[in-house]
């Protein structure tokens with residue numbers, strides 16, 4: 001039997017996952033500093049909020065490739081975008097896969113930031129698309145290394161992926177970077193799922209690329225981070241750019257969307273009510289992120305400046321993730337999960353419950 005080359009050959013778990021499984025089997029109480037699932041992190045949702053999923057309208061099935069008109073109108077209104085440019089999917093991960101299908105043939109390339117979110121390798125491989133990296137560099141804030149971006153562009157480059165703000169660096173696009181980025185004339189996919197979580201008031205505010213019309217741009221967001229409800233499975237893409245390019249792109253995207261029809265009806269009907277949770281949920285998440293960041297910044301550990309998003313990057317010796325788990329029962333992510341060039345960093349989630357975070361940081365300081 002053979003399997004597709006789009007999937008990894010080697011399925012063995014990595015050393016950290018193996019050690020974690022051993023520890024759990026032995027009943028060790030793990031302090032998990034990687035928790036980024038808001039539904040596991042003690043975020044409170046208003047009592048009874050799920051009742052909005054049970055509307056009568058959800059009993060009917062209306063197959064609409066880009067999603068129900070009422071749900072698309074809600075997003076159009078909330079984000080100030082024309083409704084015919086709003087496309088609903090079950091997740092932003094799915095939106096990536098549709099956009100890679102739309103823009104790439106097998107063997108084509110997309111440019112992805114480094115360091116960044118590890119899922120891109122899988123999302124691209126599953127579409128038979130190759131990932132090429134452009135660098136982000138740190139200088140009390142993260143910036144795009146445009147030399148690496150220019151070098152990465154080749155004949156088969158079909159899109160530039162921007163994670164704005166980035167997971168885990170918190171990099172977001174500066175105005176001078178925007179101009180340079182548009183100058184390449186390539187379609188841009190701007191993942192803005194963390195846009196509501198800006199932590200450094202001294203920074204410029206995170207710009208959305210949603211209104212950009214110089215080049216074809218797809219802006220992604222969804223319920224996972226905006227209202228801390230990843231289990232709802234609803235995300236939105238807003239397309240913009242030169243009018244004829246947008247029209248052509250949407251006409252083709254509609255074929256993909258019509259093939260999958262993936263956004264669920266109950267969640268689409270509930271969208272206005274779910275978006276009302278943004279205030280209370282984002283308020284709690286922001287307080288959590290700030291509180292944990294203050295603990296971390298006061299800890300004496302070397303922490304890179306955090307400007308936005310849910311993560312912090314801490315300097316630690318190479319390989320310390322294994323030692324921290326083995327000796328102190330503390331789970332962190334090694335920087336190499338995110339393709340850091342410098343191996344001396346770990347990544348921790350600022351969403352972690354405060355009592356776990358404090359004790360975890362205390363143990364991190366023990367080294």
Ligand SMILES: Cc1ncc(COP(=O)(O)O)c(C=O)c1O
Nearest residue numbers: 091092093117167193222224235
């Ligand atoms: C940058 C980024 N984009 C997208 C996602 C996935 O969101 P979704 O649940 O909508 O697929 C994540 C999840 O952590 C993320 O970090």
